[in-house]
Amino acid sequence: MIASISWPFIAQNSLSCTSTTAPMLFNSFTFWIFYALVLMLYFVCRHRAQNVLLLIASYFFYGCWDWRFLSLIAISTIIDYFVALKIDSSKIAWRRKAFVTLSICTNLGILAFFKYYGFFATELITLGQSVGVPLLLPTLNIILPVGISFYTFQTMSYTIDVYRGDCKPTRSLLDFAVYVSFFPQLVAGPIERASHFLPQVIQPRTYKEGDFQVGLYLIILGLFKKIVVADNMAVLVNAIFDTPTSQLTGLEVLVGVYAFAFQIYGDFSGYSAIARGISKWLGFDLMVNFRRPYFAVDPSDFWRRWHISLSQWLRDYLYIPLGGNRHGELMTYRNLMLTMLLGGLWHGANWTFIVWGALHGALLAGYRYFVTSKQKHRGEEPAQYQTTLLRCGKMFLMFHFVCLTWLLFRAESILQAWEMMMVMTGSWAWTPTVSLITGMLMFCAGPLLLFEAWLEFGTKAEESFQIHWSWRGLAYSYALMMCLCFPPPVASSFIYFQF
């Protein structure tokens, strides 16, 4: 009788990716066969050959998503390679500026055309119609190249850093091409900085004693987050968000949003963890992209823990150039709002993302106002010591603020988000759907949350490697068994590929 329970319809509604060919997902057997082959060849190659192999493997990896867009990566790579060399060799300020502008325009141009043209063209046409001015803008059905937001930001940061003198350009096109297209982080980050990653490409690989150990830990953790947490939540989240709002109860929307909070976290941090793990085995250190974000106590803390590579990118290349907090409170709020609005837009061409960014901007500005006025009032720095209870209260509050913004992030439209919020103010009946989602949250995301609480409140991650191998073996067995025995009905793509 158990077997008669089916998920057929829900499965068909899982997130679809934008590719036209069979993609290579980290949670697929195809990827692991590919990776094993690359790894075997990699270990018999010398350094330069390793880089050639990485470049070929990366282009093949991306080609499996959509070979047509390989040209975009190649264009971005070649332009930024030569632009960086020109910037470095030029001593005239305006020429240097012209070259960096060329790089920024090229990268943002590619991004704008493929990611935002359709959205803005449609919005402009609608606006024109509403004021009685018909606009003749061609509406193109453009396919979004996977990972375009990641690699364009990465290459842009390189030329800007060279322009600023923060990093020297490489003379090797091969090394630079590997930096841009390195397959573990090509389609969903972390967005690596040239100053951190390029030297690793240029120099021969060095392996430390614990590299295999750390890589294994990250891969297993990442797979658990993706397969057990994110994909299982995805099925339920899609079901909630695809159901007409009028049929939902307030509690169903609430648990649906909780489920999405863990879906997006498991999905993206899982991808980042696997990317770091497989890079570790290849001899590379990728930056940490997530640090237990749902344990954040305030908005600033959240952005120091969530998608760290993007937060830092936005801080260094947008917020600080805008003036940061150097020109008074009002300008700081403006800069925060602008940074977060653009950060929202980076996630996708939809009003929901823009409002999501605006909400986070408002949260950051509001929090800043709160903290500064409190400091003025008390005339002292905020207390560093926090009782566990107070800290937990803050975490709870922050988590719910974040969840509120996730509702906008996931909704198909502002209207849907608004309707769902309205539903939450209504009936709070306990239904079988609430029971199911709550149970699945506890079963799938609960162990992850406990593990992270253990790391957050006590043990440091590196200390966990000191635990006896038998216990670690059992923990890994549990995680892998869960991946094996509790997969979702259909393995879905990583959410962040679409950004």
Add this chain to the structure above:
Amino acid sequence: MESEIEPQANIIRPTKRRRLFRAEFGVLLVVLVSFLALESIFRFRGEILSKDIAHLNSFDQISRNLAEDAHPNELRTLFLGNSLTRYGINQELFTQIIEKDYHLPIKTAKMNPDNTALADWFYAYQTYFKKAGRPPEVMIVGFEGNHLRDAPSNHLDRLAYYYGAGNDPENLDRFDLKTLEQKISFQLCRVSAAMANRDRLQRRMLDKVIPQYREGMDQLNGRLQIAGSSSRKEQISYERLLKFIALAEQDDVQVILVAMPVPEFYEFDTPLLEVVSSTSAQLVDCRLIPGLTNDMFFDGLHMDEQASRIYTTALAEKIGLDLKLFQAEKIAQFP
């Protein structure tokens, strides 16, 4: 990055790599032992975990019993289907009615793995009856709705491990394995019972630990079906059914397709009727059986014991004469 460092020929040495690996040797060993334990449980004690596993493991025995235990004058009849057949057909009653009312000695067997359709039955027939050289004389296939339409199996994993489908790569490629990922997974499932049965543990455990798990799933599925029913358009084809009937015809097996009763009425589509009219298969309409009411389907889909008796009786009466005629033809053809 202050300056570029020239690359040096410095690859990792085998000894060092071994040391890297050795640091986690114990951990990997524990993981390996855990997997072997899980594999052993499914391979050697699967019957205890699931009645369906026990049933799947008995396929060979079922086909052997039907072929070898039947008296020469008994009509060897196979009921092929899924849990609808399991709950719906009362084998003993069917045999009694046919023997008593139609004076036809009959030997029956039931093959009814859970959550299956023609995609699975096709390979089950091929492996356990056709290729084993033990075809039945009559095959009664119980279906409802879209069970006979061309669609990949719901359980490619089980198809790999239990149905011997790997021996028919042509049809697998044509109907079931569309992506490289599916092909790799299929090959893994051919050798691993744990892989082939992994979803069983999931459903059983979630059903136990999450209150209202089933009701929740039903509620979500129900809502989504209503929301999505208008937007879905399905391409209907019966290519596999044609192949299935052709295989049976090669072995002189009479195929009887029985449209089973379920609470929600369903229509026959034209392509199905065309398949039936172009082949030797018979279509028996049992969608509406007098005396069957919706409250006799205890979980909204499967018949309770009383319903099963009503349905079995009706079916026996509908096909009894045909079976008798078929037996007579067989005897007449006998050299």
